[in-house]
Amino acid sequence: MNNEVSVSITTGDNPKDAVIKGINNLGGISKFIEKDETVFIKINLTTITGFPSNVNFNTLIEVIKLCKTAGAKKIYIGSFPFENLSIKDVSDELGLKEFIEYYDSELVFLDNSDKIKISKEEKLKLQNDSFKEVEVQDFIIQYPKIILNTDKFICLNQVNVHPLFDIHLSLLNLFSCIPFKFRKIFPKENAVKDNIITDQYKKKLISRILDIYEIKKPNLVINDLFYFMEGAGPFIYKDSKINPIKYIVCGNEAIATDYITLKILGLNPKKNFLMSHWIEKNIGISNLEKINLSGENLEDINLTFKQCKKRIEDIYVQKLNIKKGQICSGCFLQSYYLLNFLKTFMLKDLNYLPQCSYLIGTNPLEPDSPNNIILYGDCAIKTTEKREFRTIEKEGRDIKTLFLKKAIMEKKNKKILEVPGCPPNLQDTLNIFLRYFKKSNLPALNFYMKKLNKTKKNG
Ligand code: SF4
Structure with missing residues (x-):
């Protein structure tokens, strides 16, 4: 695969058509997955409510099928949920394990919540076997070895509104590759005034999100906004609405895919906290403007949506x-x-x-x-x-x-x-x-x- 950054914007009558077209525009699934490779698909798995808090299962099925046609040996699927929810809880409630098995893939209990009634020693051993300790700035986090060890890594991100970062970008999806306790941010102690003026919380959060992204970058990123939750957001049914935007944005690089996703939603990437931080820190806006874009014409897309309340x-x-x-x-x-x-x-x-x-x-x-x-x-x-x-x-x-x-x-x-x-x-x-x-x-x-x-x- 060459180093060209490619992104494709596609639409269709249903998510299946749009995602197939998107991956084909990038050169087809075989460009990403080779025969007998193992694949990890990182989905959104946040709460015991269904879609769109979690992944769109129609899109997921299609991505699984595509990986199979490319000859993938084994397909793992997973994510860590919100706060103290366990994967087993979400799976039991939604019948997820059986559903994924039906498609000849495996839901990975990254938190080992499927292993009940085991001794303390066994639990500790399991913990050591499942996670690699990684130093992120001055902080040690645990990253699942299964994600590190699979041959190919796909990020399938359901895009919805987000109260802090405008929309749920793929970078946020990748942040839940680690358990919730390592995603928690504690502003500096005894510096309350300073914390607020400099918004230490946001700075640390952005840094940690970008650091987690750097640990293992996905080979393929799919931002699914075929059905997009607007208004208050996905956990909040009262003031939210599903908007059938009917677009899917696929790319071989997460930042570029997020950048184009923001653009098709009429948002300025330079004003997005996550994106602007990345632009400042790393590559400069000019590189992002050199993205090899395919599919629908970005200039013809004129979408508007209701954002989260910001106050x-x-x-x-x-x-x-x-x-x-x-x-x-x-x-x-x-x-x-x-x-x-x-x-x-x-x-x-x-x-x-x-x-x-x-x-x-x-x-x-x-x-x-x-x-x-x-x-x-x-x-x-x-x-x-x-x-x-x-x-x-x-x-x-x-x-x-x-x-x-x-x-x-x-x-x-x-x-x-x-x-x-x-x-x-x-x-x-x-x-x-x-x-x-x-x-x-x-x-x-x-x-x-x-x-x-x-x-x-x-x-
Ligand atoms: S406003 Fe910020 S610094 Fe103050 S308690 Fe809340 S999170 Fe902490």
């Missing part, structure tokens, strides 16, 4: 009044998922909740009342320690006086819910909500969390 205070959730201070991308992103989760899965529960003030960031705005205040994140907790609403005045007996005279006493306000973390994680936050507002008031959340908590140990 947390613009997300309306019944019973929550958002009082924002200065925030960084960490609290924005986690809060985005939390607020939209509440809107989607707790619609009924919200009726039982009292009106709450949701304070987020450093020096947030004043709460509406001293009752039911949610302090989201370490910044909100720390910078409000001395605020008036932290204490309430109550009539009591003054023990310093001889006859315990009646007096107005200052007491700690107990109607405050602190959600610690920098940023807080979604599952912990939901558990804190359950404890504070009581399970009986949140039946839908209680039901959901029973399922989610069961898998926490596998994260």
Whole structure:
């Protein structure tokens, strides 16, 4: 294969036609897969909901079939899911293992969640056998050996909107080649103000995404936007919509494929955080402009779509009044998922909740009342320690006086819910909500969390 960077934009009546055309435009599947090679197909496998949070199975089937026609010896398929979900959970819920086996391929339980009832020693051995430790900047992460060892690596990425990076690019898909715990970003400790001004969270996140991409670059990248989730995003059914855009973008290089994908969606790659970082750091925009483009004419495509809300205070959730201070991308992103989760899965529960003030960031705005205040994140907790609403005045007996005279006493306000973390994680936050507002008031959340908590140990 020569080093020319090639990308193809295709459309069709269905994803099957579009993906076949796309790969043919790049020279056909045999240009990527040789006889008797092993292949790993990295898909989106995020939650126990189906498509488009996860891969489009129609496209996946076609890619499997193409690999088979090229003579692939073995086809592995996999990804790590969101937060503490295990692959087994997602697979059991969606019947994924059986589905993939039906197409003579193998769903890889990268997290070994299919191995139950094994001893600690066996678990440790399995861990050592399955992962290679890789140093990423000053951080050791575990990368699955099976991805490193397969002959060819395909990234099949379902494109949807994304709250921080505009759309779910293939670089984000490749980021979930590693377990969620290694994708977590912790801004520098004790430097809250600095963290926010310089947005340490976003900087570190982008660096880590690009570092993971460098560990093993895919040979073939397929950005599938035949069906594209616009609006709030794929986990959020309430304010989202599937838009049949009917395009698939394939390429032999992830950055170039993402670059063209942004362009066909009418987005400026230079303004995309991930892409602009890459352009600055590595190759310069001129190289990307030399992409060998085939298929549909980029200039003729004029797509528009509804993006995610970019300001947390613009997300309306019944019973929550958002009082924002200065925030960084960490609290924005986690809060985005939390607020939209509440809107989607707790619609009924919200009726039982009292009106709450949701304070987020450093020096947030004043709460509406001293009752039911949610302090989201370490910044909100720390910078409000001395605020008036932290204490309430109550009539009591003054023990310093001889006859315990009646007096107005200052007491700690107990109607405050602190959600610690920098940023807080979604599952912990939901558990804190359950404890504070009581399970009986949140039946839908209680039901959901029973399922989610069961898998926490596998994260
Ligand atoms: S608590 Fe939130 S806003 Fe503050 S530095 Fe951490 S992630 Fe950023």
